Amino acid sequence: MLAHILARSSWRFYRQHPAQLLLSIIGIVLGVGVVCAVLITNNSSQRAFALSTEALYGNTTHELIGANGVDQQFYVELRNRFTSINMAPVIVGNIAINDEVYSLLGLDPFAELAFNRASNSPFASATTSQQQAESNGSSLTDLLRTDALLISEKSARDKQLSVGQMITLDVAGQKHSAYLAATYQSDNPVAATGLLLGDIAFVQKLLQRGDKISRIDLILDDEQELALQEYLPQTLQLKQAGSRTDTMRAMTRGFHINLTAMSLLALLVGIFLIHNTMTFAVVQRRELFAIMRITGITSRTLMKNILIEAVAISSIASMIGIALGYFLSSALVKLTTRTINDLYFVLHVQEVWFSPWLIALGLALGIGSSVIAASIAAIDAASTNPVQARQRSLIEERSQRLLPLLAMIGVVIMAAGALLSVLPLRSLVAGFIAMMLIILGFGLLIPWLVLHITRSLKPLIDKLGISLSLAAGGIYRNISRTGLAIAALSIAVSATFGVDVMIGSFRSSVDNWLKATLQSDIYITAPAAASTQTASMLSPDSYSRATGTLGVASVSSGRTLQVSTSVGDISMLVIKPHSSDGGGFELLETDGDSPWQLWSADQSLMISEPLATKHKLQAGGSIDVFTQNKGFTSFNIAAVFRDYGSSQGKLLMARDVFDLYWQAPGISSLGIVLNNSVEVELVIDQLRATLASSERPLSIQSNTAIHEQSLIVFDRTFEVTRVLRWLTVGVAFVGIFSALLALHLERAKEFAILRASGATRQTVLMIVMAQTFIMGLLAGTLALPLGWMMSEVLIKVINLRSFGWSMQSMLPVDAIGETLVLAVASAMLAGIYPAYKLSRTGIAEQLRDD
Amino acid sequence: MTNAIHVEALTHSYTRADSRTLILDSVEMSVPSGQSVALIGRSGSGKSTLLNLISGLEPVKQGNVSINGQSLLNLNDHQRTRLRGRQIGFIYQAFNLIHTLSVKDNVALPLALSGVHSGTAYARVKQLMDAVGLAGREEDYPDRLSGGEQQRVAIARALVHEPALILADEPTGNLDANSGRQVMQLLRDLVQQQGSAMLLVTHSQEVARSADSALLLNNGKVEVVDTLALEQSAAW
Numbered sequence A: 001m002l003a004h005i006l007a008r009s010s011w012r013f014y015r016q017h018p019a020q021l022l023l024s025i026i027g028i029v030l031g032v033g034v035v036c037a038v039l040i041t042n043n044s045s046q047r048a049f050a051l052s053t054e055a056l057y058g059n060t061t062h063e064l065i066g067a068n069g070v071d072q073q074f075y076v077e078l079r080n081r082f083t084s085i086n087m088a089p090v091i092v093g094n095i096a097i098n099d100e101v102y103s104l105l106g107l108d109p110f111a112e113l114a115f116n117r118a119s120n121s122p123f124a125s126a127t128t129s130q131q132q133a134e135s136n137g138s139s140l141t142d143l144l145r146t147d148a149l150l151i152s153e154k155s156a157r158d159k160q161l162s163v164g165q166m167i168t169l170d171v172a173g174q175k176h177s178a179y180l181a182a183t184y185q186s187d188n189p190v191a192a193t194g195l196l197l198g199d200i201a202f203v204q205k206l207l208q209r210g211d212k213i214s215r216i217d218l219i220l221d222d223e224q225e226l227a228l229q230e231y232l233p234q235t236l237q238l239k240q241a242g243s244r245t246d247t248m249r250a251m252t253r254g255f256h257i258n259l260t261a262m263s264l265l266a267l268l269v270g271i272f273l274i275h276n277t278m279t280f281a282v283v284q285r286r287e288l289f290a291i292m293r294i295t296g297i298t299s300r301t302l303m304k305n306i307l308i309e310a311v312a313i314s315s316i317a318s319m320i321g322i323a324l325g326y327f328l329s330s331a332l333v334k335l336t337t338r339t340i341n342d343l344y345f346v347l348h349v350q351e352v353w354f355s356p357w358l359i360a361l362g363l364a365l366g367i368g369s370s371v372i373a374a375s376i377a378a379i380d381a382a383s384t385n386p387v388q389a390r391q392r393s394l395i396e397e398r399s400q401r402l403l404p405l406l407a408m409i410g411v412v413i414m415a416a417g418a419l420l421s422v423l424p425l426r427s428l429v430a431g432f433i434a435m436m437l438i439i440l441g442f443g444l445l446i447p448w449l450v451l452h453i454t455r456s457l458k459p460l461i462d463k464l465g466i467s468l469s470l471a472a473g474g475i476y477r478n479i480s481r482t483g484l485a486i487a488a489l490s491i492a493v494s495a496t497f498g499v500d501v502m503i504g505s506f507r508s509s510v511d512n513w514l515k516a517t518l519q520s521d522i523y524i525t526a527p528a529a530a531s532t533q534t535a536s537m538l539s540p541d542s543y544s545r546a547t548g549t550l551g552v553a554s555v556s557s558g559r560t561l562q563v564s565t566s567v568g569d570i571s572m573l574v575i576k577p578h579s580s581d582g583g584g585f586e587l588l589e590t591d592g593d594s595p596w597q598l599w600s601a602d603q604s605l606m607i608s609e610p611l612a613t614k615h616k617l618q619a620g621g622s623i624d625v626f627t628q629n630k631g632f633t634s635f636n637i638a639a640v641f642r643d644y645g646s647s648q649g650k651l652l653m654a655r656d657v658f659d660l661y662w663q664a665p666g667i668s669s670l671g672i673v674l675n676n677s678v679e680v681e682l683v684i685d686q687l688r689a690t691l692a693s694s695e696r697p698l699s700i701q702s703n704t705a706i707h708e709q710s711l712i713v714f715d716r717t718f719e720v721t722r723v724l725r726w727l728t729v730g731v732a733f734v735g736i737f738s739a740l741l742a743l744h745l746e747r748a749k750e751f752a753i754l755r756a757s758g759a760t761r762q763t764v765l766m767i768v769m770a771q772t773f774i775m776g777l778l779a780g781t782l783a784l785p786l787g788w789m790m791s792e793v794l795i796k797v798i799n800l801r802s803f804g805w806s807m808q809s810m811l812p813v814d815a816i817g818e819t820l821v822l823a824v825a826s827a828m829l830a831g832i833y834p835a836y837k838l839s840r841t842g843i844a845e846q847l848r849d850d
Numbered sequence B: 001m002t003n004a005i006h007v008e009a010l011t012h013s014y015t016r017a018d019s020r021t022l023i024l025d026s027v028e029m030s031v032p033s034g035q036s037v038a039l040i041g042r043s044g045s046g047k048s049t050l051l052n053l054i055s056g057l058e059p060v061k062q063g064n065v066s067i068n069g070q071s072l073l074n075l076n077d078h079q080r081t082r083l084r085g086r087q088i089g090f091i092y093q094a095f096n097l098i099h100t101l102s103v104k105d106n107v108a109l110p111l112a113l114s115g116v117h118s119g120t121a122y123a124r125v126k127q128l129m130d131a132v133g134l135a136g137r138e139e140d141y142p143d144r145l146s147g148g149e150q151q152r153v154a155i156a157r158a159l160v161h162e163p164a165l166i167l168a169d170e171p172t173g174n175l176d177a178n179s180g181r182q183v184m185q186l187l188r189d190l191v192q193q194q195g196s197a198m199l200l201v202t203h204s205q206e207v208a209r210s211a212d213s214a215l216l217l218n219n220g221k222v223e224v225v226d227t228l229a230l231e232q233s234a235a236w
């Protein structure tokens, strides 16, 4: 009976305050939605990654690789010698169809039987059962065509490719055609998306691999492994099949960590929002609860009632939030995939990850924080003596007395955060904790600051007229409510400012680095397939031909390849520089005074900053590199250079040194310095004429074009961060809106008294808008120092620890203005509706004797 | 002689659960300048509603109300507010003070809203605080004063801008007999000093008798009653 009466009371409250109910729901929906969206996105791309490697490796236990591929001849030898071992030659590469990048796997159909690759062993089915092949719409003769390729059924459907069709492949800038002979069904269609299969001979030709294959996949038991090890020459390496995947996973770790950082921020703002809405929903009924207490309802019963209400509202809202997160994530997944493709490797994420765990987590977050927030407010409401519950000035006085204590706790927490961030730890988690502590501490400090700022400005504001004076007074007199709202807005806005400063500093560091590094006027490269990082080769005589071109002062050459080292697979840049001092490379640490001289000597190389930071390598130390001629060889580290090009690190080796250890004369890029006063475009035309040939298209770009493109890729990388940042601001906006609405509705009577005493509607509008303006301005101003601290932690701790890049922090002046405008605009926007409502409420109704 | 309040054919009704309830039915009444008039009537008869219409807190829909010769009929909300701010002081049964403003600021509010300089305003506030016997309590907050004290603050607020008309809606209804009497005495004295007119809603015969004349609101109509014959009236 009692429970029913109480439930009816709650129901009626929300019926009368539909906006409050809607806001509580929206608050939870957004909070849960954003966090779920980021979680889904992060998991989707990580899972897609796991699946695509699974598709590439199948049952493989080991792989055999060389420093520059494996000779085909060696495979034949090995096969004849170890007849009992399952082995299969593999060629891997990337090609593009209609500008979309696919992984192309060249396989030997007869060797494939045991490998169960791409899950359902398409080749096995194609070769063993003609019937099945026919059911896929093709015949055995089609499959035996020399230009046949297979595509997974799902990809074919998604990309509208049909069996029997000729397709045009873009291989390193050249067009080739192939015949789509069949589709294959896979146990795991997601894993197989973006994967084309072809006969090894055809793929070898397509990718111009000569008589090299990428690797030999093996299925080995321990005994076989030992036998094989014994037989292998020093120049080949037998690896566990998983180890490469680990390297690739490590590459994207930093990226995913940054996403996680944003999701933590979203989580913080989300929890805050939920807390805010639930608190207000309870606080608004303080008087009502006080009366209930007086009527004899125990505080236990009251608490129970409030909690049931919180659970009811939050469980519905959380479910909607999870659904929202799911939809948001499909957009985010696209952005992240593009970044990964730009920066790391080809990744196809087709399926958005979803699991019961996510639902559990979303519900736990939504319901958990709602219940906690509601119970704190409920304890407060149920425990204050019923008479005092009606004395508003007492509540305010109590919270004003609490503020210095809160501020002190805040300072202590901030100090702890700052200390944690300067400790020489390598842990990223510690970095995140430090950041969260700083935010939390500052948040606790904000109400106290607001109180003192508005109070001390009071005499000044009083001179500006009654509206402003009442507005400013309204802030510190209602600090228990306004303090919370300002803190929320401030934290959200500071996050955008902090991220802006971080991205801005990063961008300008990259910009400066590009300026210094791009020393040549013109760069010539053989185009790689779409956006992957593996470079193709230029023709052997291009170096000498370029040198002979009119207007060219000097030519440098470069070649990029992937090498195995004692610290994992790393990309290595082999160069013959323009000058003997390297030029353009900014050395952060050197071994001795003449590092370039040392570098050009035998058994030396340089490493990039991320490599040094991540693996604690130093100039003067050494690193083992797996070479083609001598197997593992130790190289002396002559210097550490700045490089924002890759976060997994890079080796820099002199061409002369390289030639001692590898038999790979090819070059993949040329850098050209021009004589003074020659027209860049003219020389480009000339170079194109001398170097280009029909079978080797070239990409010839000026220094400025590369510079611009690099910055475009940079901006794309941070697009996800930007999007998430706006989502966070959106969540915070709803937070400040509900806070302002609740605050002002609570003060409806106060405004009615003002109206009765002669305040016009405009005056009321003015007071409310002026108040939200001041609140926005305060939030924006306080967001600046907090945002700056956040950016410092992001730059000096989190990014350094996750990417290994150090950078110069700088303060973008327009970001300061933007932050203030953002804070003021969102506060004012959030204030319009409450202001309008207050100016319209019936005075007589509010003043009716209660 | 002009009337502080002049009401002509004022009709007002509320719609409640689909049925219209007529509260005021062509009310005719007036309050001469400088005079105190008591308004009596059964609970729910519409006394507060009448006061709200006179002060412009609720818009007049049918009939007319004039304050000091100024008709409210053609005034919009803004103009009505202005008029109220300058010419009317309102005292409520439930005090209606702003709990987050100090006593001093509560009283100063009407002056501040009509743009009076703060120095002048607070000097006037001081004067009134002395007059209502609350000197020294300026910095206190209203919700920590006793009922009688709060009502005295409300009186100070109603008089601070020297309005020509005071509307008081059961100002002593929430007070015990003794402090009610004191507050009434104070209100009467101050209103007389300022020479304002006052329309006073009351349930007390004693209070009604002390007014210059009395009006009875009954069945939506207002009629003048003899204060001496009040005992026999149906109003109690």
Ligand SMILES: Nc1ncnc2c1ncn2[C@@H]1O[C@H](COP(=O)(O)OP(=O)(O)OP(=O)(O)O)[C@@H](O)[C@H]1O
Pocket: A845, B014, B015, B016, B023, B041, B042, B043, B044, B045, B046, B047, B048, B049, B050
């Ligand atoms: N906003 C409203 N909506 C509907 N009905 C209303 C509203 N305001 C007042 N009433 C009704 O109008 C009638 C008159 O109310 P009013 O407050 O004027 O009475 P009153 O004479 O002041 O009573 P009391 O002496 O008890 O204060 C009452 O029946 C009341 O229920």
Ligand SMILES: [Mg+2]
Pocket: B047, B048, B049, B169
């Ligand atoms: Mg009344």
